[in-house]
Amino acid sequence: MFWLADITSMETPSNHSHSFAYRQFSHAQHFFWAQVDALGRNITDSVSYTFKVFLMVYLSLRAAIYDQSQGLRTVLGVIGSQIYFTGWQAMPLITVLALATGGIIILQSSMQLSLLGGASMLGNLLIVVIVREVGPLVTALIVIARSGTAVASEIGNMRVNREIEALESMGINPLSYIVFPRIVGGVVSVLCLAFFFNVIALTGGFLVTRVIHDMTFQFFAASLAEAMTLEDVGLFFLKNGFSGLIIFVVGCHQGLLVQQSSHEVPQVTTKAVVNAIIYVTGFNLTITTLFYLNQILRLGLF
Amino acid sequence: MYDIIFRGQKKVELIESIRFEGLSFSYDNERPVFDNLTFDVPMGLNIYITGSGGAGLSTFLKLLGVLIQPQTGRVVINGRDTSEMSFEEFLPYRSKMGYSFDFGGLFANRTLHDNLILPLLYHKVCSMDEAHEQAKNLAVDFGFERQAQQRPALVSGGLRKLICVLRAFIMQPQMMIMDDPFTWIGMDASRKVVRMIQERREAGGLKHVFLTSRDEVWPHWLGCDFLFIEQGKPRFEERKGAA
Numbered sequence: 001m002f003w004l005a006d007i008t009s010m011e012t013p014s015n016h017s018h019s020f021a022y023r024q025f026s027h028a029q030h031f032f033w034a035q036v037d038a039l040g041r042n043i044t045d046s047v048s049y050t051f052k053v054f055l056m057v058y059l060s061l062r063a064a065i066y067d068q069s070q071g072l073r074t075v076l077g078v079i080g081s082q083i084y085f086t087g088w089q090a091m092p093l094i095t096v097l098a099l100a101t102g103g104i105i106i107l108q109s110s111m112q113l114s115l116l117g118g119a120s121m122l123g124n125l126l127i128v129v130i131v132r133e134v135g136p137l138v139t140a141l142i143v144i145a146r147s148g149t150a151v152a153s154e155i156g157n158m159r160v161n162r163e164i165e166a167l168e169s170m171g172i173n174p175l176s177y178i179v180f181p182r183i184v185g186g187v188v189s190v191l192c193l194a195f196f197f198n199v200i201a202l203t204g205g206f207l208v209t210r211v212i213h214d215m216t217f218q219f220f221a222a223s224l225a226e227a228m229t230l231e232d233v234g235l236f237f238l239k240n241g242f243s244g245l246i247i248f249v250v251g252c253h254q255g256l257l258v259q260q261s262s263h264e265v266p267q268v269t270t271k272a273v274v275n276a277i278i279y280v281t282g283f284n285l286t287i288t289t290l291f292y293l294n295q296i297l298r299l300g301l302f
Numbered sequence: 303m304y305d306i307i308f309r310g311q312k313k314v315e316l317i318e319s320i321r322f323e324g325l326s327f328s329y330d331n332e333r334p335v336f337d338n339l340t341f342d343v344p345m346g347l348n349i350y351i352t353g354s355g356g357a358g359l360s361t362f363l364k365l366l367g368v369l370i371q372p373q374t375g376r377v378v379i380n381g382r383d384t385s386e387m388s389f390e391e392f393l394p395y396r397s398k399m400g401y402s403f404d405f406g407g408l409f410a411n412r413t414l415h416d417n418l419i420l421p422l423l424y425h426k427v428c429s430m431d432e433a434h435e436q437a438k439n440l441a442v443d444f445g446f447e448r449q450a451q452q453r454p455a456l457v458s459g460g461l462r463k464l465i466c467v468l469r470a471f472i473m474q475p476q477m478m479i480m481d482d483p484f485t486w487i488g489m490d491a492s493r494k495v496v497r498m499i500q501e502r503r504e505a506g507g508l509k510h511v512f513l514t515s516r517d518e519v520w521p522h523w524l525g526c527d528f529l530f531i532e533q534g535k536p537r538f539e540e541r542k543g544a545a
Contacts, residue, residue, distance in 0.1 A: 066390050069425045162406035165369055166466075169401035170421040170473070173389050177424075259330075 049275070056175075056253050057245065060183060063176035070172075075181050082185025086147040087192050093146075094197050097138055102201030103208040105129050110209055119213065123223030130201045131228075132235055133288065139194040140243035140280045143186070144273055148251045151182055152272035155255025156265035164256070179252045183245060190244030194236065231291070239287055243280045250276045317398050317477050317510065318380050319345060320366060325375030327361060335361045336534045338375070344529070344538050348499070348511040350521035353531035359514045360404060360481050362531060366512060367401045367479045368392065397425070400470030404481040404514075407466045408454040414465050415441070415450040421473050440468050444491055460486040467495060474502075477510040484520045496523050 064075070109125050155178065158164050167174045206220050254272035258264045320343040328334040335358035343366065351359050364370045368377055368384050377384045379395055408417050415437050422433040441450045444464060449457045454465070464487045470478060478499070484492040502508035512529075515521050528539040 063389070071426070074424070157410075160406075161408075161410060162403050163409055166403065166407040166409070168369055168389075169367060169396075169399070169407075169470075170424070171393050171396040172421070172424055 053246075053249050053253055053279075056179065057183070057249055060175040060179040060252075063173045064180040067173055067176040070176055074177070075184075078177075078181035079185040079188070082147075082182050083189050083192075085150070086143060086186055087189035090142060090146055090189075090193060091196065093142060094139065094193055095200055097142065098197045098200035099204035101134055101138060102130060102204035105134070105201075106205035106208045107212070110212055114213070119215075120223065122209065122215075123220070123225075123227035126202060126205055126224060127227040127232055130205070131198050131232055132239075132291075133284075135194050135198045135201065136236075136239040136243060137281070137284055139190060139197050139240065140247065140284075141277070143190055143193065143244070144247050144276045144280070147186065147189070148247045148272055148276050149269050151186075151248060151251035152255045152269045153265050155252055156258040156268050157262070159256065159258040160260065160262045160265065174256075179249075179256075182252060183248045186248030187241055187244035190247070191237070191240050194240040198236075235287065235291065239284055242283050246279045246283070247276045250279065317345070317395065319343075319378075321378040322365065322372075323376050323378055325365070325372040325377065327358075327365065327370070327372045334534065336365075336372070339534065339536075340375075341536055344527065345510050348503075348521075348524045348526040349513070349529050349538075350518075350524075350526035351512060351514050351529045351531065351536075352518075357531045358534060359531060362536065363401075363479050363481050363512060363514065367399055368395075369401065397473065398476040400473060400475035400478045402463075402467040402470040402478075402480045402483055404485075405463070408462055408469075410454055413451050413453055414446065414457065414461070417454070417465055418469050418472055421469065425473075427473070436472060440472070444468065444494060458486075460488055460491075463487050464491050464495075471498060471502075474507055476508065478508060478512070480511075480513040482514050482516060485516050492520055496520055499524060 064070070106122075106126070109129070110119065110122060113119050113121055113125070155164075158178070164174050164178070167177060202224065206215075206217065209215050209220065210217075251272045254268040254275070257268055322336075322339050322341045322343070325336055325339045325341075326334055327336045351362060353359055361370070365372065365377055368379070371377075371385055384392060384395075408414075409420070412420065415434075418437040418440065419433040422428055422436065423430060428436075437450070438447075441447045446457075446461055446464070449461060454462050463483070463485070467480060467483045467487070470480065483495060487495070499508065499511060503511075511524070511526075513521065513524075513526070525541065527541050530537045530539065
């Protein structure tokens with residue numbers, strides 16, 4: 001940035017006429033402004049990237065609406081295969097992780113709650129930890145690892161193989177043919193997987209609890225039903241829906257950034273994973289913070 | 303000829319003129335391939351675009367087919383600035399163009415047969431039976447019936463190239479843009495492609511042909527005029543002996 005260089009050069013005339021201490025100060029000053037410069041550039045790049053990602057959501061939706069040629073059958077075909085790969089094929093992995101997560105959380109929390117005499121709070125704790133926080137995050141991370149990478153590399157390879165250009169040359173809009181069905185399939189898959197994760201984690205939790213506490217299923221189910229509110233349902237759809245959207249938009253966007261060469265494919269795939277994780281965790285954290293701030297305000301504690 | 307018309311758009315009867323106006327294009331901040339180029343593209347002919355390697359032949363074809371947009375300047379078709387048109391608005395023009403790539407361009411997860419019928423079925427310009435029939439006829443004519451149900455990765459590079467060329471023809475375009483179509487496809491297939499171009503010209507559907515070729519024999523057979531590209535400047539030259 002020239003204006004920064006101008007400012008510093010105005011304040012630091014020729015080094016020859018100054019002491020060693022002044023030159024050290026001058027270097028420190030340069031270093032400081034370089035850091036500010038780099039930080040500013042990073043922020044600008046991040047804002048620009050975020051804008052492009054959301055622009056892509058709009059453009060693919062617009063393309064899907066405007067595309068008169070693309071039949072429902074074509075769209076449903078791609079959505080179906082996306083759900084099969086992202087949702088159905090991820091179920092064994094989700095099952096194992098959900099059972100383990102549910103078991104560990106219940107095992108740890110039930111012991112602590114028993115010591116404090118609060119076993120009846122188990123339902124509340126499970127809803128808060130599993131349904132609101134861990135479920136959306138673990139599901140999103142699994143989908144990023146399996147499908148976000150797959151989508152980015154698939155589209156990247158399509159770019160290298162000129163399949164995207166070929167679509168355009170045939171009058172087929174890649175945004176409606178490639179991107180839109182993947183986003184829709186991805187959102188549906190993540191919502192279904194998150195629901196499945198919650199069910200399995202809670203079932204696993206119950207089995208573990210029963211071994212330790214000899215708790216009846218009726219009590220466990222009643223405790224969960226009592227703890228579950230409409231806000232939890234809203235949070236479930238908000239967090240998981242956004243995760244599905246962002247994972248697949250970022251994957252598609254990164255894939256389409258490939259220019260010519262196959263060596264770019266692993267680079268964009270890695271970047272798709274990193275960016276999707278940042279967006280998903282950042283969004284989950286923001287929503288959780290806002291949710292609890294809202295609760296605190298409602299209780300009149302703030 | 304198949305037409306694809308976006309809602310509210312007028313049907314485009316004919317691509318009559320293509321003009322580059324003050325066009326500049328470069329790849330990733332490299333030296334410009336074309337710099338402030340203004341050029342009226344000769345129409346209604348078979349044109350063999352030639353020049354030294356790296357002169358921008360493929361780039362010229364992509365600009366002609368509006369597959370890339372210049373950094374500055376514009377490509378004007380029938381007096382309309384293409385940079386101001388959306389993907390859907392450009393569709394009536396796009397449906398009049400066939401484009402074959404110098405490599406790649408086939409869908410890896412589809413068979414050769416499915417690659418051929420994709421534009422026909424997507425744009426619903428004919429029934430499914432007719433689309434299959436057309437693709438089967440091409441397979442018989444060009445002798446790849448046995449490989450038609452294979453995916454591109456399992457067939458030779460020459461056959462992949464041939465399918466890409468034939469797919470560009472299948473929408474019966476008015477304007478063909480072919481980037482090096484004869485390399486690798488073999489003598490017999492090259493002859494058939496040349497005959498196909500001649501037949502479609504005689505039938506009146508095909509009006510403009512632009513091609514590059516490593517082998518000058520085929521452009522000669524087609525009676526092509528020349529468009530030399532040297533240092534980012536195209537220069538048109540009629541073939542010797544032309545009326």
